Amino acid sequence: xxxxxxxxxxVMAAVTYLIRMLPLTLIQKEIKNTFIKSFLYYVPYVTLAVxxxxxxxxxTANIWSAAIGFAIALILAWNxxxxxxxxxxxxxxxFLVELLTGL
Amino acid sequence: xxxNRKMDFAAGIQDGIPICLGYIAVSFxxxxxxxxxxxxTWEAVLISLTNxxxxxxxxxxxxxxxxxxxxxxxxxxxIINLRYSLMSCALSQKxxxxxxxxxxxxxxxxxxxxxxGVSVSRPGRITPWYSYGVMALAAPGWTLGTFLGVVSGxxxxxxxxxxxxxALYGMFIAIIIPPARDNRIIRTIVVISMAASFxxxxxxxxxxxxxxxxIIILTILIAGIAAYFFPVKEDANPEDKEDSSVxx
Numbered sequence: 034x035x036x037x038x039x040x041x042x043x044v045m046a047a048v049t050y051l052i053r054m055l056p057l058t059l060i061q062k063e064i065k066n067t068f069i070k071s072f073l074y075y076v077p078y079v080t081l082a083v084x085x086x087x088x089x090x091x092x093t094a095n096i097w098s099a100a101i102g103f104a105i106a107l108i109l110a111w112n113x114x115x116x117x118x119x120x121x122x123x124x125x126x127x128f129l130v131e132l133l134t135g136l
Numbered sequence: 137x138x139x140n141r142k143m144d145f146a147a148g149i150q151d152g153i154p155i156c157l158g159y160i161a162v163s164f165x166x167x168x169x170x171x172x173x174x175x176x177t178w179e180a181v182l183i184s185l186t187n188x189x190x191x192x193x194x195x196x197x198x199x200x201x202x203x204x205x206x207x208x209x210x211x212x213x214x215i216i217n218l219r220y221s222l223m224s225c226a227l228s229q230k231x232x233x234x235x236x237x238x239x240x241x242x243x244x245x246x247x248x249x250x251x252x253g254v255s256v257s258r259p260g261r262i263t264p265w266y267s268y269g270v271m272a273l274a275a276p277g278w279t280l281g282t283f284l285g286v287v288s289g290x291x292x293x294x295x296x297x298x299x300x301x302x303a304l305y306g307m308f309i310a311i312i313i314p315p316a317r318d319n320r321i322i323r324t325i326v327v328i329s330m331a332a333s334f335x336x337x338x339x340x341x342x343x344x345x346x347x348x349x350x351i352i353i354l355t356i357l358i359a360g361i362a363a364y365f366f367p368v369k370e371d372a373n374p375e376d377k378e379d380s381s382v383x384x
Contacts, residue, residue, distance in 0.1 A: 102306065
């Protein structure tokens with residue numbers, strides 16, 4: 034049987050939305066349990082760190098430009114620069130390295 | 137009140153700028169792949185607009201090409217996107233609950249890795265208007281990038297796409313590093329998380345695990361261990377004081 038493209042898109046969108054929507058709407062009260070509170074407090078740091086490294090090293094055209102972009106981001110973030118500043122200078126670093134090395 | 141709404145919305149827009157740029161670069165690639173898979177511009181854009189997720193869409197595209205069953209499609213999306221429910225749990229405590237709950241149904245649409253990232257980095261509770269501000273740039277950025285990718289794979293030069301590809305990672309770093317500098321426990325968690333993630337992509341058996349599951353496994357493991365040994369007590373631990381904003 035041939036599948037319908039719109040049905041595929043509907044299934045994808047519905048599942049993805051439910052995954053996002055259910056916890057957000059089912060847990061509305063403030064959680065009092067210290068362990069769960071602490072767990073949720075640490076979740077973003079682990080999640081974002083795991084997503085960033087080592088994926089950032091393979092995001093660009095070559096590992097050297099990526100490494101420079103990574104280093105720039107770390108240094109600027111350590112010095113508390115803003116989100117946009119860290120993000121754009123990191124991109125600029127990658128761009129310059131690739132431009133200069135011709136890769 | 138309406139002035140606060142405007143300010144929250146504007147703050148969301150501001151945090152949405154790097155997300156928008158990064159999304160254009162990533163969804164641009166999705167657009168090119170959708171075109172190669174034989175989808176029309178409208179169909180590709182519809183997928184991006186309704187799904188607003190990267191890994192899930194790429195996987196979905198290959199399943200469409202392979203003419204997989206709807207069940208297979210649903211199951212794959214569930215596995216790949218399950219990490220959003222973890223983020224959603226964390227955000228459930230972050231959203232100001234003085235607002236009617238219908239807002240939560242709207243905010244849920246926009247929970248991506250990046251929107252989650254900027255939301256948790258805001259001090260104190262976030263209002264729906266902040267989320268709408270971020271989404272107002274994130275969703276169009278994601279959709280526009282897809283559109284550009286389909287209509288012409290050559291509007292954006294390779295160098296620009298390559299450079300913009302680190303935008304989202306740069307943003308994540310900007311979110312986790314300042315608290316890591318202030319708090320020894322968070323610093324340790326960040327280093328361990330990156331090291332473990334690296335190990336999982338290199339070790340022989342572990343590297344078979346998909347990135348979605350790697351995120352879930354490591355998050356539950358590392359955040360769980362940290363929560364057990366270093367429970368966060370409100371106003372008790374002076375070292376956590378500076379970061380209590382993230383949790384409050």
